[in-house]
Amino acid sequence: MLLAIDVGNTNVTLGLWDGQDWTHQWRLRTVHEKTVDEYWISLRTLLRERNLRDRVTRVVLSSVVPPLTATFADVSERYLGITALQIDANMDTGIDVLTENPLEVGADRIVNAAAAVHLYGNPTIVIDMGTATTFDVTAVRNERAALLGVVIAPGLRLAADALASRAAQLSRVALEAPPQVLGRNTTHAVQSGLIFGYVSMIEGMVARLSAEISQFPIVIGTGGLISLITPHTNVIHHVEPWLTLTGLRVISDRNHGPL
Numbered sequence: 001m002l003l004a005i006d007v008g009n010t011n012v013t014l015g016l017w018d019g020q021d022w023t024h025q026w027r028l029r030t031v032h033e034k035t036v037d038e039y040w041i042s043l044r045t046l047l048r049e050r051n052l053r054d055r056v057t058r059v060v061l062s063s064v065v066p067p068l069t070a071t072f073a074d075v076s077e078r079y080l081g082i083t084a085l086q087i088d089a090n091m092d093t094g095i096d097v098l099t100e101n102p103l104e105v106g107a108d109r110i111v112n113a114a115a116a117v118h119l120y121g122n123p124t125i126v127i128d129m130g131t132a133t134t135f136d137v138t139a140v141r142n143e144r145a146a147l148l149g150v151v152i153a154p155g156l157r158l159a160a161d162a163l164a165s166r167a168a169q170l171s172r173v174a175l176e177a178p179p180q181v182l183g184r185n186t187t188h189a190v191q192s193g194l195i196f197g198y199v200s201m202i203e204g205m206v207a208r209l210s211a212e213i214s215q216f217p218i219v220i221g222t223g224g225l226i227s228l229i230t231p232h233t234n235v236i237h238h239v240e241p242w243l244t245l246t247g248l249r250v251i252s253d254r255n256h257g258p259l
Contacts, residue, residue: 001055002259004248005072005084006108007063009131011224012072014043015245016052019259024050025242032067036074043075058259059084060252062107062244085252087111093251094118095138096146105150108244112222113138113147115247120218120238125209127202127236128243129223131155137209137217148213151205156198156225163190175228199232206235 002017012028026046028039047053059076061084063069069086076084087093087110089102095113097105108128113136116124123139135151154162157175164172173190181196183189206219221229221236222243230236240246253259 001052002058002060002249002252003056003076003080004245004252005059005061005063005076006111006244006248007061007065007068007072008108009064011130012068013242013244014046015242015248016056017245017249017259022242022245024052025245030065030068032065034068034071036071036078039071040075040079044079053080056080056082058082058252058256060087060248061085062087062111062248064106064108085255087248087251091251092254094145094254096141096144098141098146098148099150105147109134109136109150110147111244111247111251112136113145113247114250115240115243116218116220117145118250119240119243119246120220123213123215123217125206125217125219126243127206127219127221127223127226129156129221129225129229131158133198133201133223135205135209137213139213139215139217151209153201156194156228159198160190160194163194175225177228177232195228196232199229202229203233203235 004015006013012030014026015022016024059082061072073084076082087107089097093110093114099105112126116126117138126136128134132155133153137148173187177195178188178191181192183192219237221239
C-alpha cells in the first residue's frame, strides 16, 4: 500500500492507497514541536487499529512546513524502513513549473496541479481554501502540462481571526452565511463580509485568471473551508476534498510505477 502524507500549516493529511482506492484517510493537527517519536506514535496508532503497518510498501511526502519535512521523512525511514519520495519542483511530477523561481513554489501547489491535470485535463484553476486561499492555474505550454502561476490570499479563518483580534467592537462569529448579504446586525454584517466577500473574490479571480490565459478552465475546489463557499457560487465545477492525496498518488506512480 502507498502511504501519502501532506504536511500543511494547519493539518497533516494522510491516506492509504491500495492500488484501486483510498481505503483510509486521516487528518492530524500540525504541531511544529512534535518529535519524530511523537508523530510515529500517532501514525502507529492509526495503522495498528486496522492492522495496516506491515502493508505499507511506499511513502510519498509533500510538506510546506520545513521543520516537519525532515520529521516525517525520519518517521518513514526509521519506523517503516522506507525512504519517502519527497515532492519538489526538481523531480518528475508531470508538471512544468513556469514561475520565475520554481524552487519557491510550495510542494502542495505542484501536487494539486498534478492531481487537477490527471483528473480533468487542461486548463484548470484549483482553489484551495485552507490556512491560505490559493489559486493554482494549469494549462498546456509547449505540448506539456504546466503550472503557470499561483495567487495567494489570506485564508477565510485567518481573516476572521484577524478581524476579531484587531477590531475592538467585533467579536468572533460562526463561519456561516447570514440570511442575506446586507447585514442588519453586527454578527450578520461580519458573516456577510467573510462568506460573501470571499465568494466575490473567488468569482472575480476566476474571471480575471480566465481572461489572462484566454481560456475557459475547469475550476476545482478543495481544502477544509471550500464547503462554506460552494453553495453560494456556480463558478466551481468540481469539489475534490482529497485532491492533494490524489496528486501524491499520481506523482508516486509516475516515479515508481503503479502499485
